Each structure stands twice: as C-alpha cells, then as structure tokens.
Amino acid sequence: MERTALLRSLSCSSLACNKFLFSAPKHSRSFLSKSSTVSAAGRYHRRLIPNRSLIRRNNWRSLSVASSHSSLRFTYSNKNFSSLSPRAVASPTQPSPDIAGVEDEVAEKLGFEKVSEEFIGECKSKAVLFKHKKTGAEVMSVSNDDENKVFGIVFRTPPKDSTGIPHILEHSVLCGSRKYPLKEPFVELLKGSLHTFLNAFTYPDRTCYPVASTNAKDFYNLVDVYLDAVFFPKCIEDFQTFQQEGWHYELNDTSEDITYKGVVFNEMKGVYSQPDNLLGRTAQQALFPDNTYGVDSGGDPQVIPKLTYEEFKEFHRKYYHPSNARIWFYGDDDPIERLRILSEYLDMFDASTAPDESKVEPQKLFSEPVRFVEKYPVGEGGDLKKKHMVCLNWLLSDKPLDLQTELTLGFLDHLMLGTPASPLRKVLLESGLGDAIIGGGVEDELLQPQFSIGLKGVSEDDIPKVEELIMSSLKKLAEEGFDTDAVEASMNTIEFSLRENNTGSFPRGLSLMLRSIGKWIYDMDPFEPLKYEKPLMILKARIAEEGSKAVFSPLIEKFILNNPHCVTIEMQPDPEKASRDEAAEKEILNKVKASMTEEDLAELARATQELKLKQETPDPPEALRSVPSLSLHDIPKEPIRVPTEVGDINGVKVLQHDLFTNDVLYTDVVFDMSSLKRELLPLVPLFCQSLLEMGTKDLSFVQLNQLIGRKTGGISVYPFTSSIQGKEDPCSHIIVRGKSMAGCADDLFNLINCVIQEVQFTDQQRFKQFVSQSKARMESRLRGSGHGIAAARMDAKLNVSGWISEQMGGVRVTWNSYKGWRREWIMIGQEFHHLLRRSVNPYFPGKVA
Numbered sequence: 001m002e003r004t005a006l007l008r009s010l011s012c013s014s015l016a017c018n019k020f021l022f023s024a025p026k027h028s029r030s031f032l033s034k035s036s037t038v039s040a041a042g043r044y045h046r047r048l049i050p051n052r053s054l055i056r057r058n059n060w061r062s063l064s065v066a067s068s069h070s071s072l073r074f075t076y077s078n079k080n081f082s083s084l085s086p087r088a089v090a091s092p093t094q095p096s097p098d099i100a101g102v103e104d105e106v107a108e109k110l111g112f113e114k115v116s117e118e119f120i121g122e123c124k125s126k127a128v129l130f131k132h133k134k135t136g137a138e139v140m141s142v143s144n145d146d147e148n149k150v151f152g153i154v155f156r157t158p159p160k161d162s163t164g165i166p167h168i169l170e171h172s173v174l175c176g177s178r179k180y181p182l183k184e185p186f187v188e189l190l191k192g193s194l195h196t197f198l199n200a201f202t203y204p205d206r207t208c209y210p211v212a213s214t215n216a217k218d219f220y221n222l223v224d225v226y227l228d229a230v231f232f233p234k235c236i237e238d239f240q241t242f243q244q245e246g247w248h249y250e251l252n253d254t255s256e257d258i259t260y261k262g263v264v265f266n267e268m269k270g271v272y273s274q275p276d277n278l279l280g281r282t283a284q285q286a287l288f289p290d291n292t293y294g295v296d297s298g299g300d301p302q303v304i305p306k307l308t309y310e311e312f313k314e315f316h317r318k319y320y321h322p323s324n325a326r327i328w329f330y331g332d333d334d335p336i337e338r339l340r341i342l343s344e345y346l347d348m349f350d351a352s353t354a355p356d357e358s359k360v361e362p363q364k365l366f367s368e369p370v371r372f373v374e375k376y377p378v379g380e381g382g383d384l385k386k387k388h389m390v391c392l393n394w395l396l397s398d399k400p401l402d403l404q405t406e407l408t409l410g411f412l413d414h415l416m417l418g419t420p421a422s423p424l425r426k427v428l429l430e431s432g433l434g435d436a437i438i439g440g441g442v443e444d445e446l447l448q449p450q451f452s453i454g455l456k457g458v459s460e461d462d463i464p465k466v467e468e469l470i471m472s473s474l475k476k477l478a479e480e481g482f483d484t485d486a487v488e489a490s491m492n493t494i495e496f497s498l499r500e501n502n503t504g505s506f507p508r509g510l511s512l513m514l515r516s517i518g519k520w521i522y523d524m525d526p527f528e529p530l531k532y533e534k535p536l537m538i539l540k541a542r543i544a545e546e547g548s549k550a551v552f553s554p555l556i557e558k559f560i561l562n563n564p565h566c567v568t569i570e571m572q573p574d575p576e577k578a579s580r581d582e583a584a585e586k587e588i589l590n591k592v593k594a595s596m597t598e599e600d601l602a603e604l605a606r607a608t609q610e611l612k613l614k615q616e617t618p619d620p621p622e623a624l625r626s627v628p629s630l631s632l633h634d635i636p637k638e639p640i641r642v643p644t645e646v647g648d649i650n651g652v653k654v655l656q657h658d659l660f661t662n663d664v665l666y667t668d669v670v671f672d673m674s675s676l677k678r679e680l681l682p683l684v685p686l687f688c689q690s691l692l693e694m695g696t697k698d699l700s701f702v703q704l705n706q707l708i709g710r711k712t713g714g715i716s717v718y719p720f721t722s723s724i725q726g727k728e729d730p731c732s733h734i735i736v737r738g739k740s741m742a743g744c745a746d747d748l749f750n751l752i753n754c755v756i757q758e759v760q761f762t763d764q765q766r767f768k769q770f771v772s773q774s775k776a777r778m779e780s781r782l783r784g785s786g787h788g789i790a791a792a793r794m795d796a797k798l799n800v801s802g803w804i805s806e807q808m809g810g811v812r813v814t815w816n817s818y819k820g821w822r823r824e825w826i827m828i829g830q831e832f833h834h835l836l837r838r839s840v841n842p843y844f845p846g847k848v849a
C-alpha cells in the first residue's frame with residue numbers, strides 16, 4: 001500500500017497487491033480527527049453506502065487520509081469490532097492503578113535507557129519513551145487495559161526520485177525473510193491468527209508496518225514475523241522478488257513484444273489513470289518542488305523502470321536500520337516482554353548515520369503564486385465539456401506548526417468544510433459550477449501543513465469563476481466570521497469525537513500511533529500529539545473571551561488570503577492521453593528489444609519462464625512449518641457475549657446492551673424495507689441523504705445540521721442488506737444511527753423523530769446536487785475500484801441480498817436516477833413520500849438497539 005500525494009488519493013486496488021484482502025484502510029491522521037473511518041466490504045454484511053462518518057463529515061480527513069495502497073491489504077476482522085462497538089471505546093474513566101511499568105534496571109539490562117515517561121489522561125495510558133543504547137532506535141511503550149494490542153515499526157524513507165523505491169520495498173520485505181523463508185509469510189500467518197489489523201503503508205516520507213491482535217501469543221508471533229521481515233528480508237538477496245514486486249521486462253516468446261510487468265508497476269498504472277489521484281500528486285509535487293515531497297514515493301509508472309536492484313538494496317541497507325526506526329507498542333501486554341523481543345533484533349546492529357540522511361528538509365515558501373495545467377486520461381465519447389477540475393492549494397507554513405495552531409486550524413477546517421451545511425462547502429456545491437468538491441481541506445500529516453479546495457465536473461469556461469468564488473468566499477468568511485450556532489456545533493462535534501475516541505473497527509492504539517508518529521517522525525515530541533485537553537481548553541477560552549471571529553479570521557488571512565505560496569492546478573480531460581502514453585511506452589520497449597541480441601532475447605524469455613515457474617511453485621513444507629500459528633489451547637473457549645435485554649415499547653422490539661461506553665449512548669433505529677417496491681430501490685441512497693440534508697418543516701437543512709452538531713455526536717441514515725444463514729430471503733433495512741452523551745438522549749431521539757416525521761422533499765436544487773455528487777462518486781468508483789463494482793455485479797446474480805445492493809449502489813443506479821430527476825421532479829417527490837410511508841412509516845415501527 002502506498003500513501004500518496006497529498007495523502008488523498010484513492011486506495012489502491014489491493015487485488016493487484018494481494019489476493020485475499022479487499023480494501024485499504026482509511027484512518028484519520030490529524031490531531032483532531034481521531035475517529036477513523038474504515039470502509040470495507042465486511043464478510044458478514046455489506047454496507048451499500050460508504051461508511052458515513054457519524055460525525056457527518058464526509059470530507060473530514062477521509063479524503064485526506066486515504067491514500068493508501070494496500071500491499072498487505074486490509075485485514076480488519078469485524079468479528080470482534082463493529083463500527084460502533086462500545087468495546088472500541090471502553091476504557092475506565094479513572095487511570096487503572098495496576099498499569100504495569102518497566103523497571104529502569106530491567107530496561108537497562110535489556111539495552112534500553114528511559115528517555116521520559118508520562119501518564120496520558122486523554123488515553124488513560126502510561127507511556128514510556130525508550131532509546132536503544134547501541135543503535136539509537138526509539139521505542140514508545142504505551143501501557144493500559146486495552147486488550148487490542150498494537151505494534152508498529154516505522155522508518156523514515158524519503159525518496160529522491162519517483163522510482164517508487166519505498167513502495168516497492170514495502171511490498172518486497174513482506175515476501176519472505178531469514179526466519180520465515182516463504183513467498184508470503186503473512187498469507188500463511190493469517191490462516192492461524194487472531195489479528196485485528198495487519199497492513200503496511202508507504203507515506204511520502206515514511207513506511208509503517210503496524211499489526212494488532214487481542215491474543216498475546218498471536219501478537220508476539222506477528223511482531224516477530226514483522227521484525228524479521230523488515231530487518232532481514234529475502235528480497236535483498238533475491239532479485240526475482242524485486243522483479244515481481246517492482247518491475248521487469250516480460251518476454252514469453254522471442255517473436256513477441258517485450259512488456260513491463262510488476263506488482264507496484266501495475267498498481268501505479270491504475271493509480272495514474274484516476275484523475276483525482278493525478279490531481280493530488282500534481283498538487284503535492286507543485287507545492288513542494290524542492291524537497292522529498294516533490295517526487296512520488298508510490299512510483300510514477302514512467303519512472304519506475306529506471307530503478308535498479310542495486311539502488312533498491314542500498315535503500316534498504318540505509319533506511320531499514322534500527323537507528324532510523326521508531327517503534328510503538330500499545331495495550332495490556334507485558335512491557336518487559338516488548339523490550340526483550342526488540343533487544344534480540346536491535347542488538348544485532350550498530351549505530352548508523354541514517355537519521356541524518358533521512359531528515360526531511362522543509363520547503364521554503366514561494367514569493368508568488370503558480371499555476372499548472374495538466375491533462376488527464378479520459379475515455380473516448382461522452383461530453384468532455386464539463387470534465388475539468390480546478391483546485392487551489394496553499395502551503396501554510398515554512399516549518400511545522402505548534403499543536404495549538406494546528407488544533408485551531410482543524411476547527412477552522414471543520415467550520416468551513418466539515419458538514420454539508422458548512423459555508424465554503426455549501427457555497428461551492430450550490431454554485432452549480434461543478435459536481436463535487438475536491439481537495440481535502442487542511443492536511444497536517446506531512447512536515448508542513450497544506451490547505452486545498454476545488455471542484456470537479458467543471459466546464460472550461462467556468463474555471464475562473466470557481467477560483468473567484470473560492471477566493472471571495474474565503475474573504476467573506478474572514479470579514480464576517482462564522483455563525484455562533486455553527487461554531488458551537490463544530491466545537492461540540494470535535495470535542496465529542498475527541499472524547500469518545502471511537503476508532504470503529506480500526507484499533508485505537510493504531511490511531512494513537514499514527515497521531516504520535518506524525519510529529520515523532522520529525523524528531524518532535526511523541527507524547528504531545530496525544531494530549532488534546534490543554535490546547536482544547538485554551539481554544540475554548542479564547543473563543544469565549546475574544547469571539548470566534550478574532551480567533552479564526554486572522555488564520556484565514558495569514559495562512560490563505562495573504563499567503564503567496566499558492567498553487568492552482570487545472571486538470572483537463574484528454575481522450576488521447578492514454579493512447580499517447582501507451583505509444584510512448586511501446587516505443588521505449590521496442591528500442592529495448594532492438595538493442596538486444598538473439599541470445600539476450602532467449603535469455604530474457606528463459607528468465608520470464610523461470611520467474612513464472614517460481615511464482616507458481618508452492619512453498620516447501622519445511623518453510624511452511626516455520627510460520628507460527630495458534631493452536632486450539634491458545635484460543636478462549638468462551639465466546640464474547642454482549643449483554644442483551646429484549647424489551648418492548650408500544651409494540652416496537654427494543655434491544656438494550658448495557659456496556660461501558662464512557663457515558664455515550666449509541667442507538668440504531670432499524671426500519672424494515674422488505675416491502676419496498678423494487679423499482680424504488682435505486683432511490684434509497686438518495687432518500688437516506690435527503691432525510692438529513694433537505695431540511696424539515698421548521699428547520700432549513702443548515703439549521704438541522706447545526707442542531708445535530710450541537711446536541712449529538714452525529715446522526716446518519718443508511719441502507720443495510722444481508723443474507724441470512726439458512727434462509728432464502730435476506731434482511732433489508734434502513735438504519736437511522738445516532739449517538740449522544742447519555743444526558744442528551746432526549747435531544748437525540750427528538751432529532752431522529754424530527755428527521756423522520758418532518759422531512760420536506762421539496763428542494764429540487766438540493767436534490768439536483770445530490771444527484772451530481774452521486775454521479776461524481778460513481779465515476780471515481782468506476783476508475784478506482786472497478787473490481788469492486790464487478791464483484792458486486794456478480795454477487796447480484798448469486799443471492800437476493802446482492803441483487804438488492806446492486807439495485808441501490810451498482811453501476812446502473814446513477815443512470816436511472818438521473819433520468820428520473822430530469823424527467824419529473826414532482827414524481828420523485830411523490831416517490832420519496834412513498835418510500836417514507838413504506839419503509840419509515842409514521843408510527844415508527846422500528847427496532848431500537
């Protein structure tokens with residue numbers, strides 16, 4: 001997986017990287033956005049609409065983070081955690097008295113010195129920073145009562161060119177190691193493991209290998225396989241692994257043409273065919289022309305074949321060294337055992353100069369704005385007029401910002417763009433100048449923060465209008481400030497999310513690790529990013545004393561309006577670009593072939609066969625035996641039981657689960673939609689969106705959203721369908737999901753009731769925007785996850801639940817819906833009312849859980 005340009009591209013088609021896991025994680029990385037969203041096609045159920053964050057910020061970081069190209073693919077197991085599982089948030093309100101510590105002498109004996117130690121109230125953890133004396137490797141050992149243990153090893157890996165060297169290395173180290181000499185140890189390991197997360201990410205300047213498990217033995221097995229993989233991978237002695245994962249010439253027969261092959265090469269070709277990805281990469285490289293972010297750590301398919309095996313090996317030697325490593329342990333396991341395992345590996349090395357060589361130099365600020373026009377490949381046919389994209393990007397500072405400023409910028413970002421009702425987002429979408437918002441707002445995960453905003457689906461003539469609108473809206477916000485209700489709503493939403501610390505199915509310890517590493521990787525304090533209470537208090541006090549305008553307006557002026565380091569990127573559709581690129585590649589390959597002798601060609605054909613044979617040959621049994629696996633004794637015999645009380649309120653079945661949730665009430669109101677007329681199914685997702693974004697009898701949609709933000713932790717509405725074991729008929733529901741502090745339960749249920757009973761389907765313009773957005777989403781899905789769409793289509797033929805999903809979220813939906821709204825709005829309005837009557841009817845026949 002590769003963490004890309006501006007960290008906001010779509011996830012890689014993990015199928016290209018591996019076979020059995022399907023989706024890349026999206027995790028939040030900012031100081032604020034702890035609540036991570038992970039969207040994945042779960043094994044047990046399918047959610048049709050991408051997991052909408054309960055804080056209702058479609059864009060809030062989720063765009064940003066994404067990034068990733070999963071080589072080890074996504075492996076969260078939803079067997080243990082549902083996205084709202086209280087287990088994920090459960091932790092005692094008081095520090096646990098028996099959090100184990102490491103005696104200094106024991107650490108000393110194992111070769112570590114304690115650098116500092118703190119109790120971090122925000123995550124109820126004791127955190128100790130150690131330094132391995134011999135190599136300088138740094139270790140954060142975080143102890144608490146969370147059974148979902150997390151380990152991660154992170155190397156600073158800034159590339160100097162776009163050959164994709166960090167990305168190829170990330171893939172390759174997972175292809176067997178000294179102690180585990182298999183082709184893919186993790187594939188074997190997963191068969192007998194209880195891991196809750198296993199993956200690897202390449203960022204523009206670092207490579208991360210995290211893993212999580214609730215079973216201690218399993219956890220240490222995984223840690224050992226990872227440590228062996230990163231320090232002693234087979235790939236540095238095995239040229240064929242480099243060829244397989246990176247790139248190679250393929251020639252099946254000397255009479256045929258030579259082609260390029262390689263997992264990362266293919267993966268990046270896919271990435272470079274997606275316009276949003278290209279835009280993100282172009283923007284990052286244009287913002288940082290002078291440092292490591294000016295090249296693509298994922299690899300540009302035109303540059304990847306320039307990478308040599310020698311450079312690859314040297315990169316590993318230099319950067320995958322303990323002196324250049326930051327290591328994270330988190331959870332309820334024994335802190336001494338952590339150091340013991342580490343010392344076995346780290347003691348084998350001496351200190352190196354890697355930390356100096358891997359430092360990321362900051363980009364100096366421009367004195368004038370710049371503009372880039374790029375072409376992106378688009379299919380023949382169709383109307384190309386409204387296919388332009390324009391995005392304005394600012395580099396906010398010539399050095400890292402302090403956490404107080406970062407937190408304040410995060411608030412400002414949420415105020416401007418966080419919800420559909422946020423002013424900058426709203427004005428852009430309502431302008432009708434484009435189909436969907438692009439740019440992730442504030443990005444603070446690299447050394448220097450950035451801000452990006454733009455529109456796609458714009459006609460060429462309207463590009464100056466979009467730029468003008470963005471600038472005039474930002475000016476207006478700086479001059480007039482924000483609505484008090486909006487500030488209160490953002491404050492509540494962000495504070496709720498920080499305190500709740502619900503990372504869903506994403507391990508909490510990993511979310512904390514990514515937050516900490518965001519500063520630690522630049523030699524800054526790893527503890528500080530975990531502590532939000534003080535900066536939050538200071539910010540609240542400032543807003544109360546000075547007013548929100550005095551706090552936010554100067555930031556807009558300083559960082560955006562008066563900041564000359566601005567890069568405008570315009571992307572133009574070019575139906576010939578793909579064939580031009582292909583022709584250029586072919587020409588290079590033809591030249592390569594022409595330069596080869598008969599013997600060279602015969603040798604290449606032989607090498608091609610040899611590589612294929614190797615890929616097809618199963619691992620020998622003795623290699624397979626090297627992989628540790630759990631036995632039945634290691635697994636608890638008793639399943640985890642969720643306490644459930646079944647009750648009844650006015651004929652509605654109510655399931656109650658009494659769990660520790662830090663005083664947060666979670667509720668699902670579930671409506672049966674099995675009696676829905678099948679021709680209405682395609683409208684269901686738009687219906688769900690309309691419930692929250694069209695306004696009610698008494699509230700405009702802006703007021704409704706602000707009220708939800710002020711009183712609750714979020715409300716979302718989505719369809720859900722699943723096969724039921726042993727039954728032919730599936731279940732299909734519309735679920736209204738919400739959360740609030742227990743004391744605000746009345747507000748939460750009143751708001752849910754208000755949304756259901758009083759929604760007004762009368763705003764044709766809003767509906768038109770929903771349709772444009774859903775069209776834009778579908779277009780990116782088609783380019784970015786075609787395999788997912790194909791799988792859904794096949795599923796539709798296999799079971800009823802798959803068919804229902806296909807009707808609601810498949811390729812044909814958008815088409816139908818478009819025709820629908822163009823045909824007659826009134827009819828749509830009636831159909832929505834019909835849907836409301838059928839699925840979410842007025843006497844609330846839901847199940848509350």
Ligand SMILES: [Zn+2]
Nearest residue numbers: 001002069071
């Ligand atoms: Zn990858």
